[in-house]
Amino acid sequence: MQGFNPALPLAVALSGGADSVALLLACTDKWPGQVVALHINHNLQAAATDFEAHCRVLCQQLNVPLRVQSVDASKQSGQSPEDAARQARYKAFEALALADTAQIAIKSIAIAQHADDQAETLLLALSRGAGLAGLSAMPAHWQRDGVDYYRPLLAVAGADIRTWLAARGTPFVEDPTNQDAAFTRNRIRASVTPVLRATFPHYLDTFARSAAHAAQAQQVLDEVAAQDVGHSDGAPRIKALQALSRARQANAVRYWLKSVHGAIPSAAQLAELLDQIADCTTRGHRIHIKVGAGFVQRSRDALTWYNP
Numbered sequence: 520m521q522g523f524n525p526a527l528p529l530a531v532a533l534s535g536g537a538d539s540v541a542l543l544l545a546c547t548d549k550w551p552g553q554v555v556a557l558h559i560n561h562n563l564q565a566a567a568t569d570f571e572a573h574c575r576v577l578c579q580q581l582n583v584p585l586r587v588q589s590v591d592a593s594k595q596s597g598q599s600p601e602d603a604a605r606q607a608r609y610k611a612f613e614a615l616a617l618a619d620t621a622q623i624a625i626k627s628i629a630i631a632q633h634a635d636d637q638a639e640t641l642l643l644a645l646s647r648g649a650g651l652a653g654l655s656a657m658p659a660h661w662q663r664d665g666v667d668y669y670r671p672l673l674a675v676a677g678a679d680i681r682t683w684l685a686a687r688g689t690p691f692v693e694d695p696t697n698q699d700a701a702f703t704r705n706r707i708r709a710s711v712t713p714v715l716r717a718t719f720p721h722y723l724d725t726f727a728r729s730a731a732h733a734a735q736a737q738q739v740l741d742e743v744a745a746q747d748v749g750h751s752d753g754a755p756r757i758k759a760l761q762a763l764s765r766a767r768q769a770n771a772v773r774y775w776l777k778s779v780h781g782a783i784p785s786a787a788q789l790a791e792l793l794d795q796i797a798d799c800t801t802r803g804h805r806i807h808i809k810v811g812a813g814f815v816q817r818s819r820d821a822l823t824w825y826n827p
Contacts, residue, residue: 520545523671525627527553530616532608533578533585534558535570535692538631540577541680542672544689546629547581555625559611560589566695573692586615609663616666627667632657634723635677638715639707641726646703648786652777655734676723743767744774753779754821757799768793772822780824782811796822 531543533556546554558574560567571587578585590607616625637656644653659670672680684691700706715722747763748755748771755775760768769789776782784792788810795806799817806817813826 520549520671523629523669525629525667525669527627528555528625529553530555530557530586530612530625530628532557532559532612532628532630533574534631534694535573535577536631536694537681537684537691538633538672538677540689540691541684542629542631543577543581543583544684544687547583554583556583556585557612557615557628558585558587559608560587561607562589562591564696566692570692570694573690577689588615613664613666625666627669629669629671631672632670633672633675633677633680634727635708635712637673637730638712638723638726639704641730642707642711643703651733651737651740652773654730655737656730658734674727740770741774741778744771747771748775750821754818754823756821757796757817758820760796760822761799765793765797768796772796775822776810776815776824780811780813780826782813782824784810 527550529546529550531539531546531554533539533543535558543554543556556574556578558571560571574587575585588611590611612628616628640656641654644656647653657670657673659673661668696702697705697708700709719725747759747767749759750756753775755771760771763771772789772792773784776784788808792806792808792810792815795804795808798804799806804817806815806822808815810824813824815822815824817823
């Protein structure tokens with residue numbers, strides 16, 4: 520966890536698995552009395568009750584406050600189970616961070632994804648044909664609703680984490696879904712990772728370096744897009760977009776939709792929207808294209824997005 524210096528108090532997302540247990544131990548060793556554990560019960564499997572019970576026992580032994588919240592992680596139409604669980608989890612993190620039951624106002628939350636998870640994320644992004652934003656994989660630090668989130672183990676291999684835990688003799692729970700071939704990540708671990716490790720022994724380091732390069736390039740694109748959108752109300756002006764190259768238009772529109780509205784267009788939706796922007800040469804030209812859960816439309820000289 521070299522270079523990890525969060526604002527305290529710190530919360531650690533604790534599932535009960537090896538990675539989160541190791542992160543909790545490392546953080547409590549470094550900042551005794553300044554760490555709180557957060558456990559999210561997704562209620563998605565029979566073992567969820569055992570996970571919560573294990574976290575309660577562990578935190579009692581470590582004398583670490585534990586905040587627990589149950590969530591409804593059932594997926595909506597068009598949503599993957601993983602995304603549904605992730606969205607529910609972050610909403611719960613935010614609620615728990617603001618809770619005053621322990622009289623501790625959380626300033627930072629640490630999550631235990633590691634180098635293997637980062638490599639899998641990059642592989643999944645490549646399989647989807649993702650751009651730089653997807654190839655950046657998982658950030659080591661970001662902010663959401665006034666809380667700083669960290670992934671301090673992204674440079675640590677999962678095998679090294681388990682070796683460290685074994686040396687300490689600390690128990691953890693095994694998630695039975697980690698063996699379920701219905702999940703793409705599990706198929707990667709079972710079939711792809713062993714081949715990568717045998718062929719490219721240092722792939723965890725090189726994949727992480729590629730993701731860091733992509734993230735740096737994406738930051739430059741975001742800065743350019745912010746300049747191209749340019750208006751304090753955050754609404755791109757159609758004439759200003761038309762003055763840009765198509766690639767730069769795409770960059771500006773993607774940035775506006777994601778940063779202002781949390782909407783991510785598909786490649787087909789973005790292509791159609793850029794075609795409509797190019798054709799928008801008269802006052803009466805109408806733009807109305809579905810993007811994400813809402814629609815992009817024309818409002819006088821600018822683009823707007825709304826969720827009906």
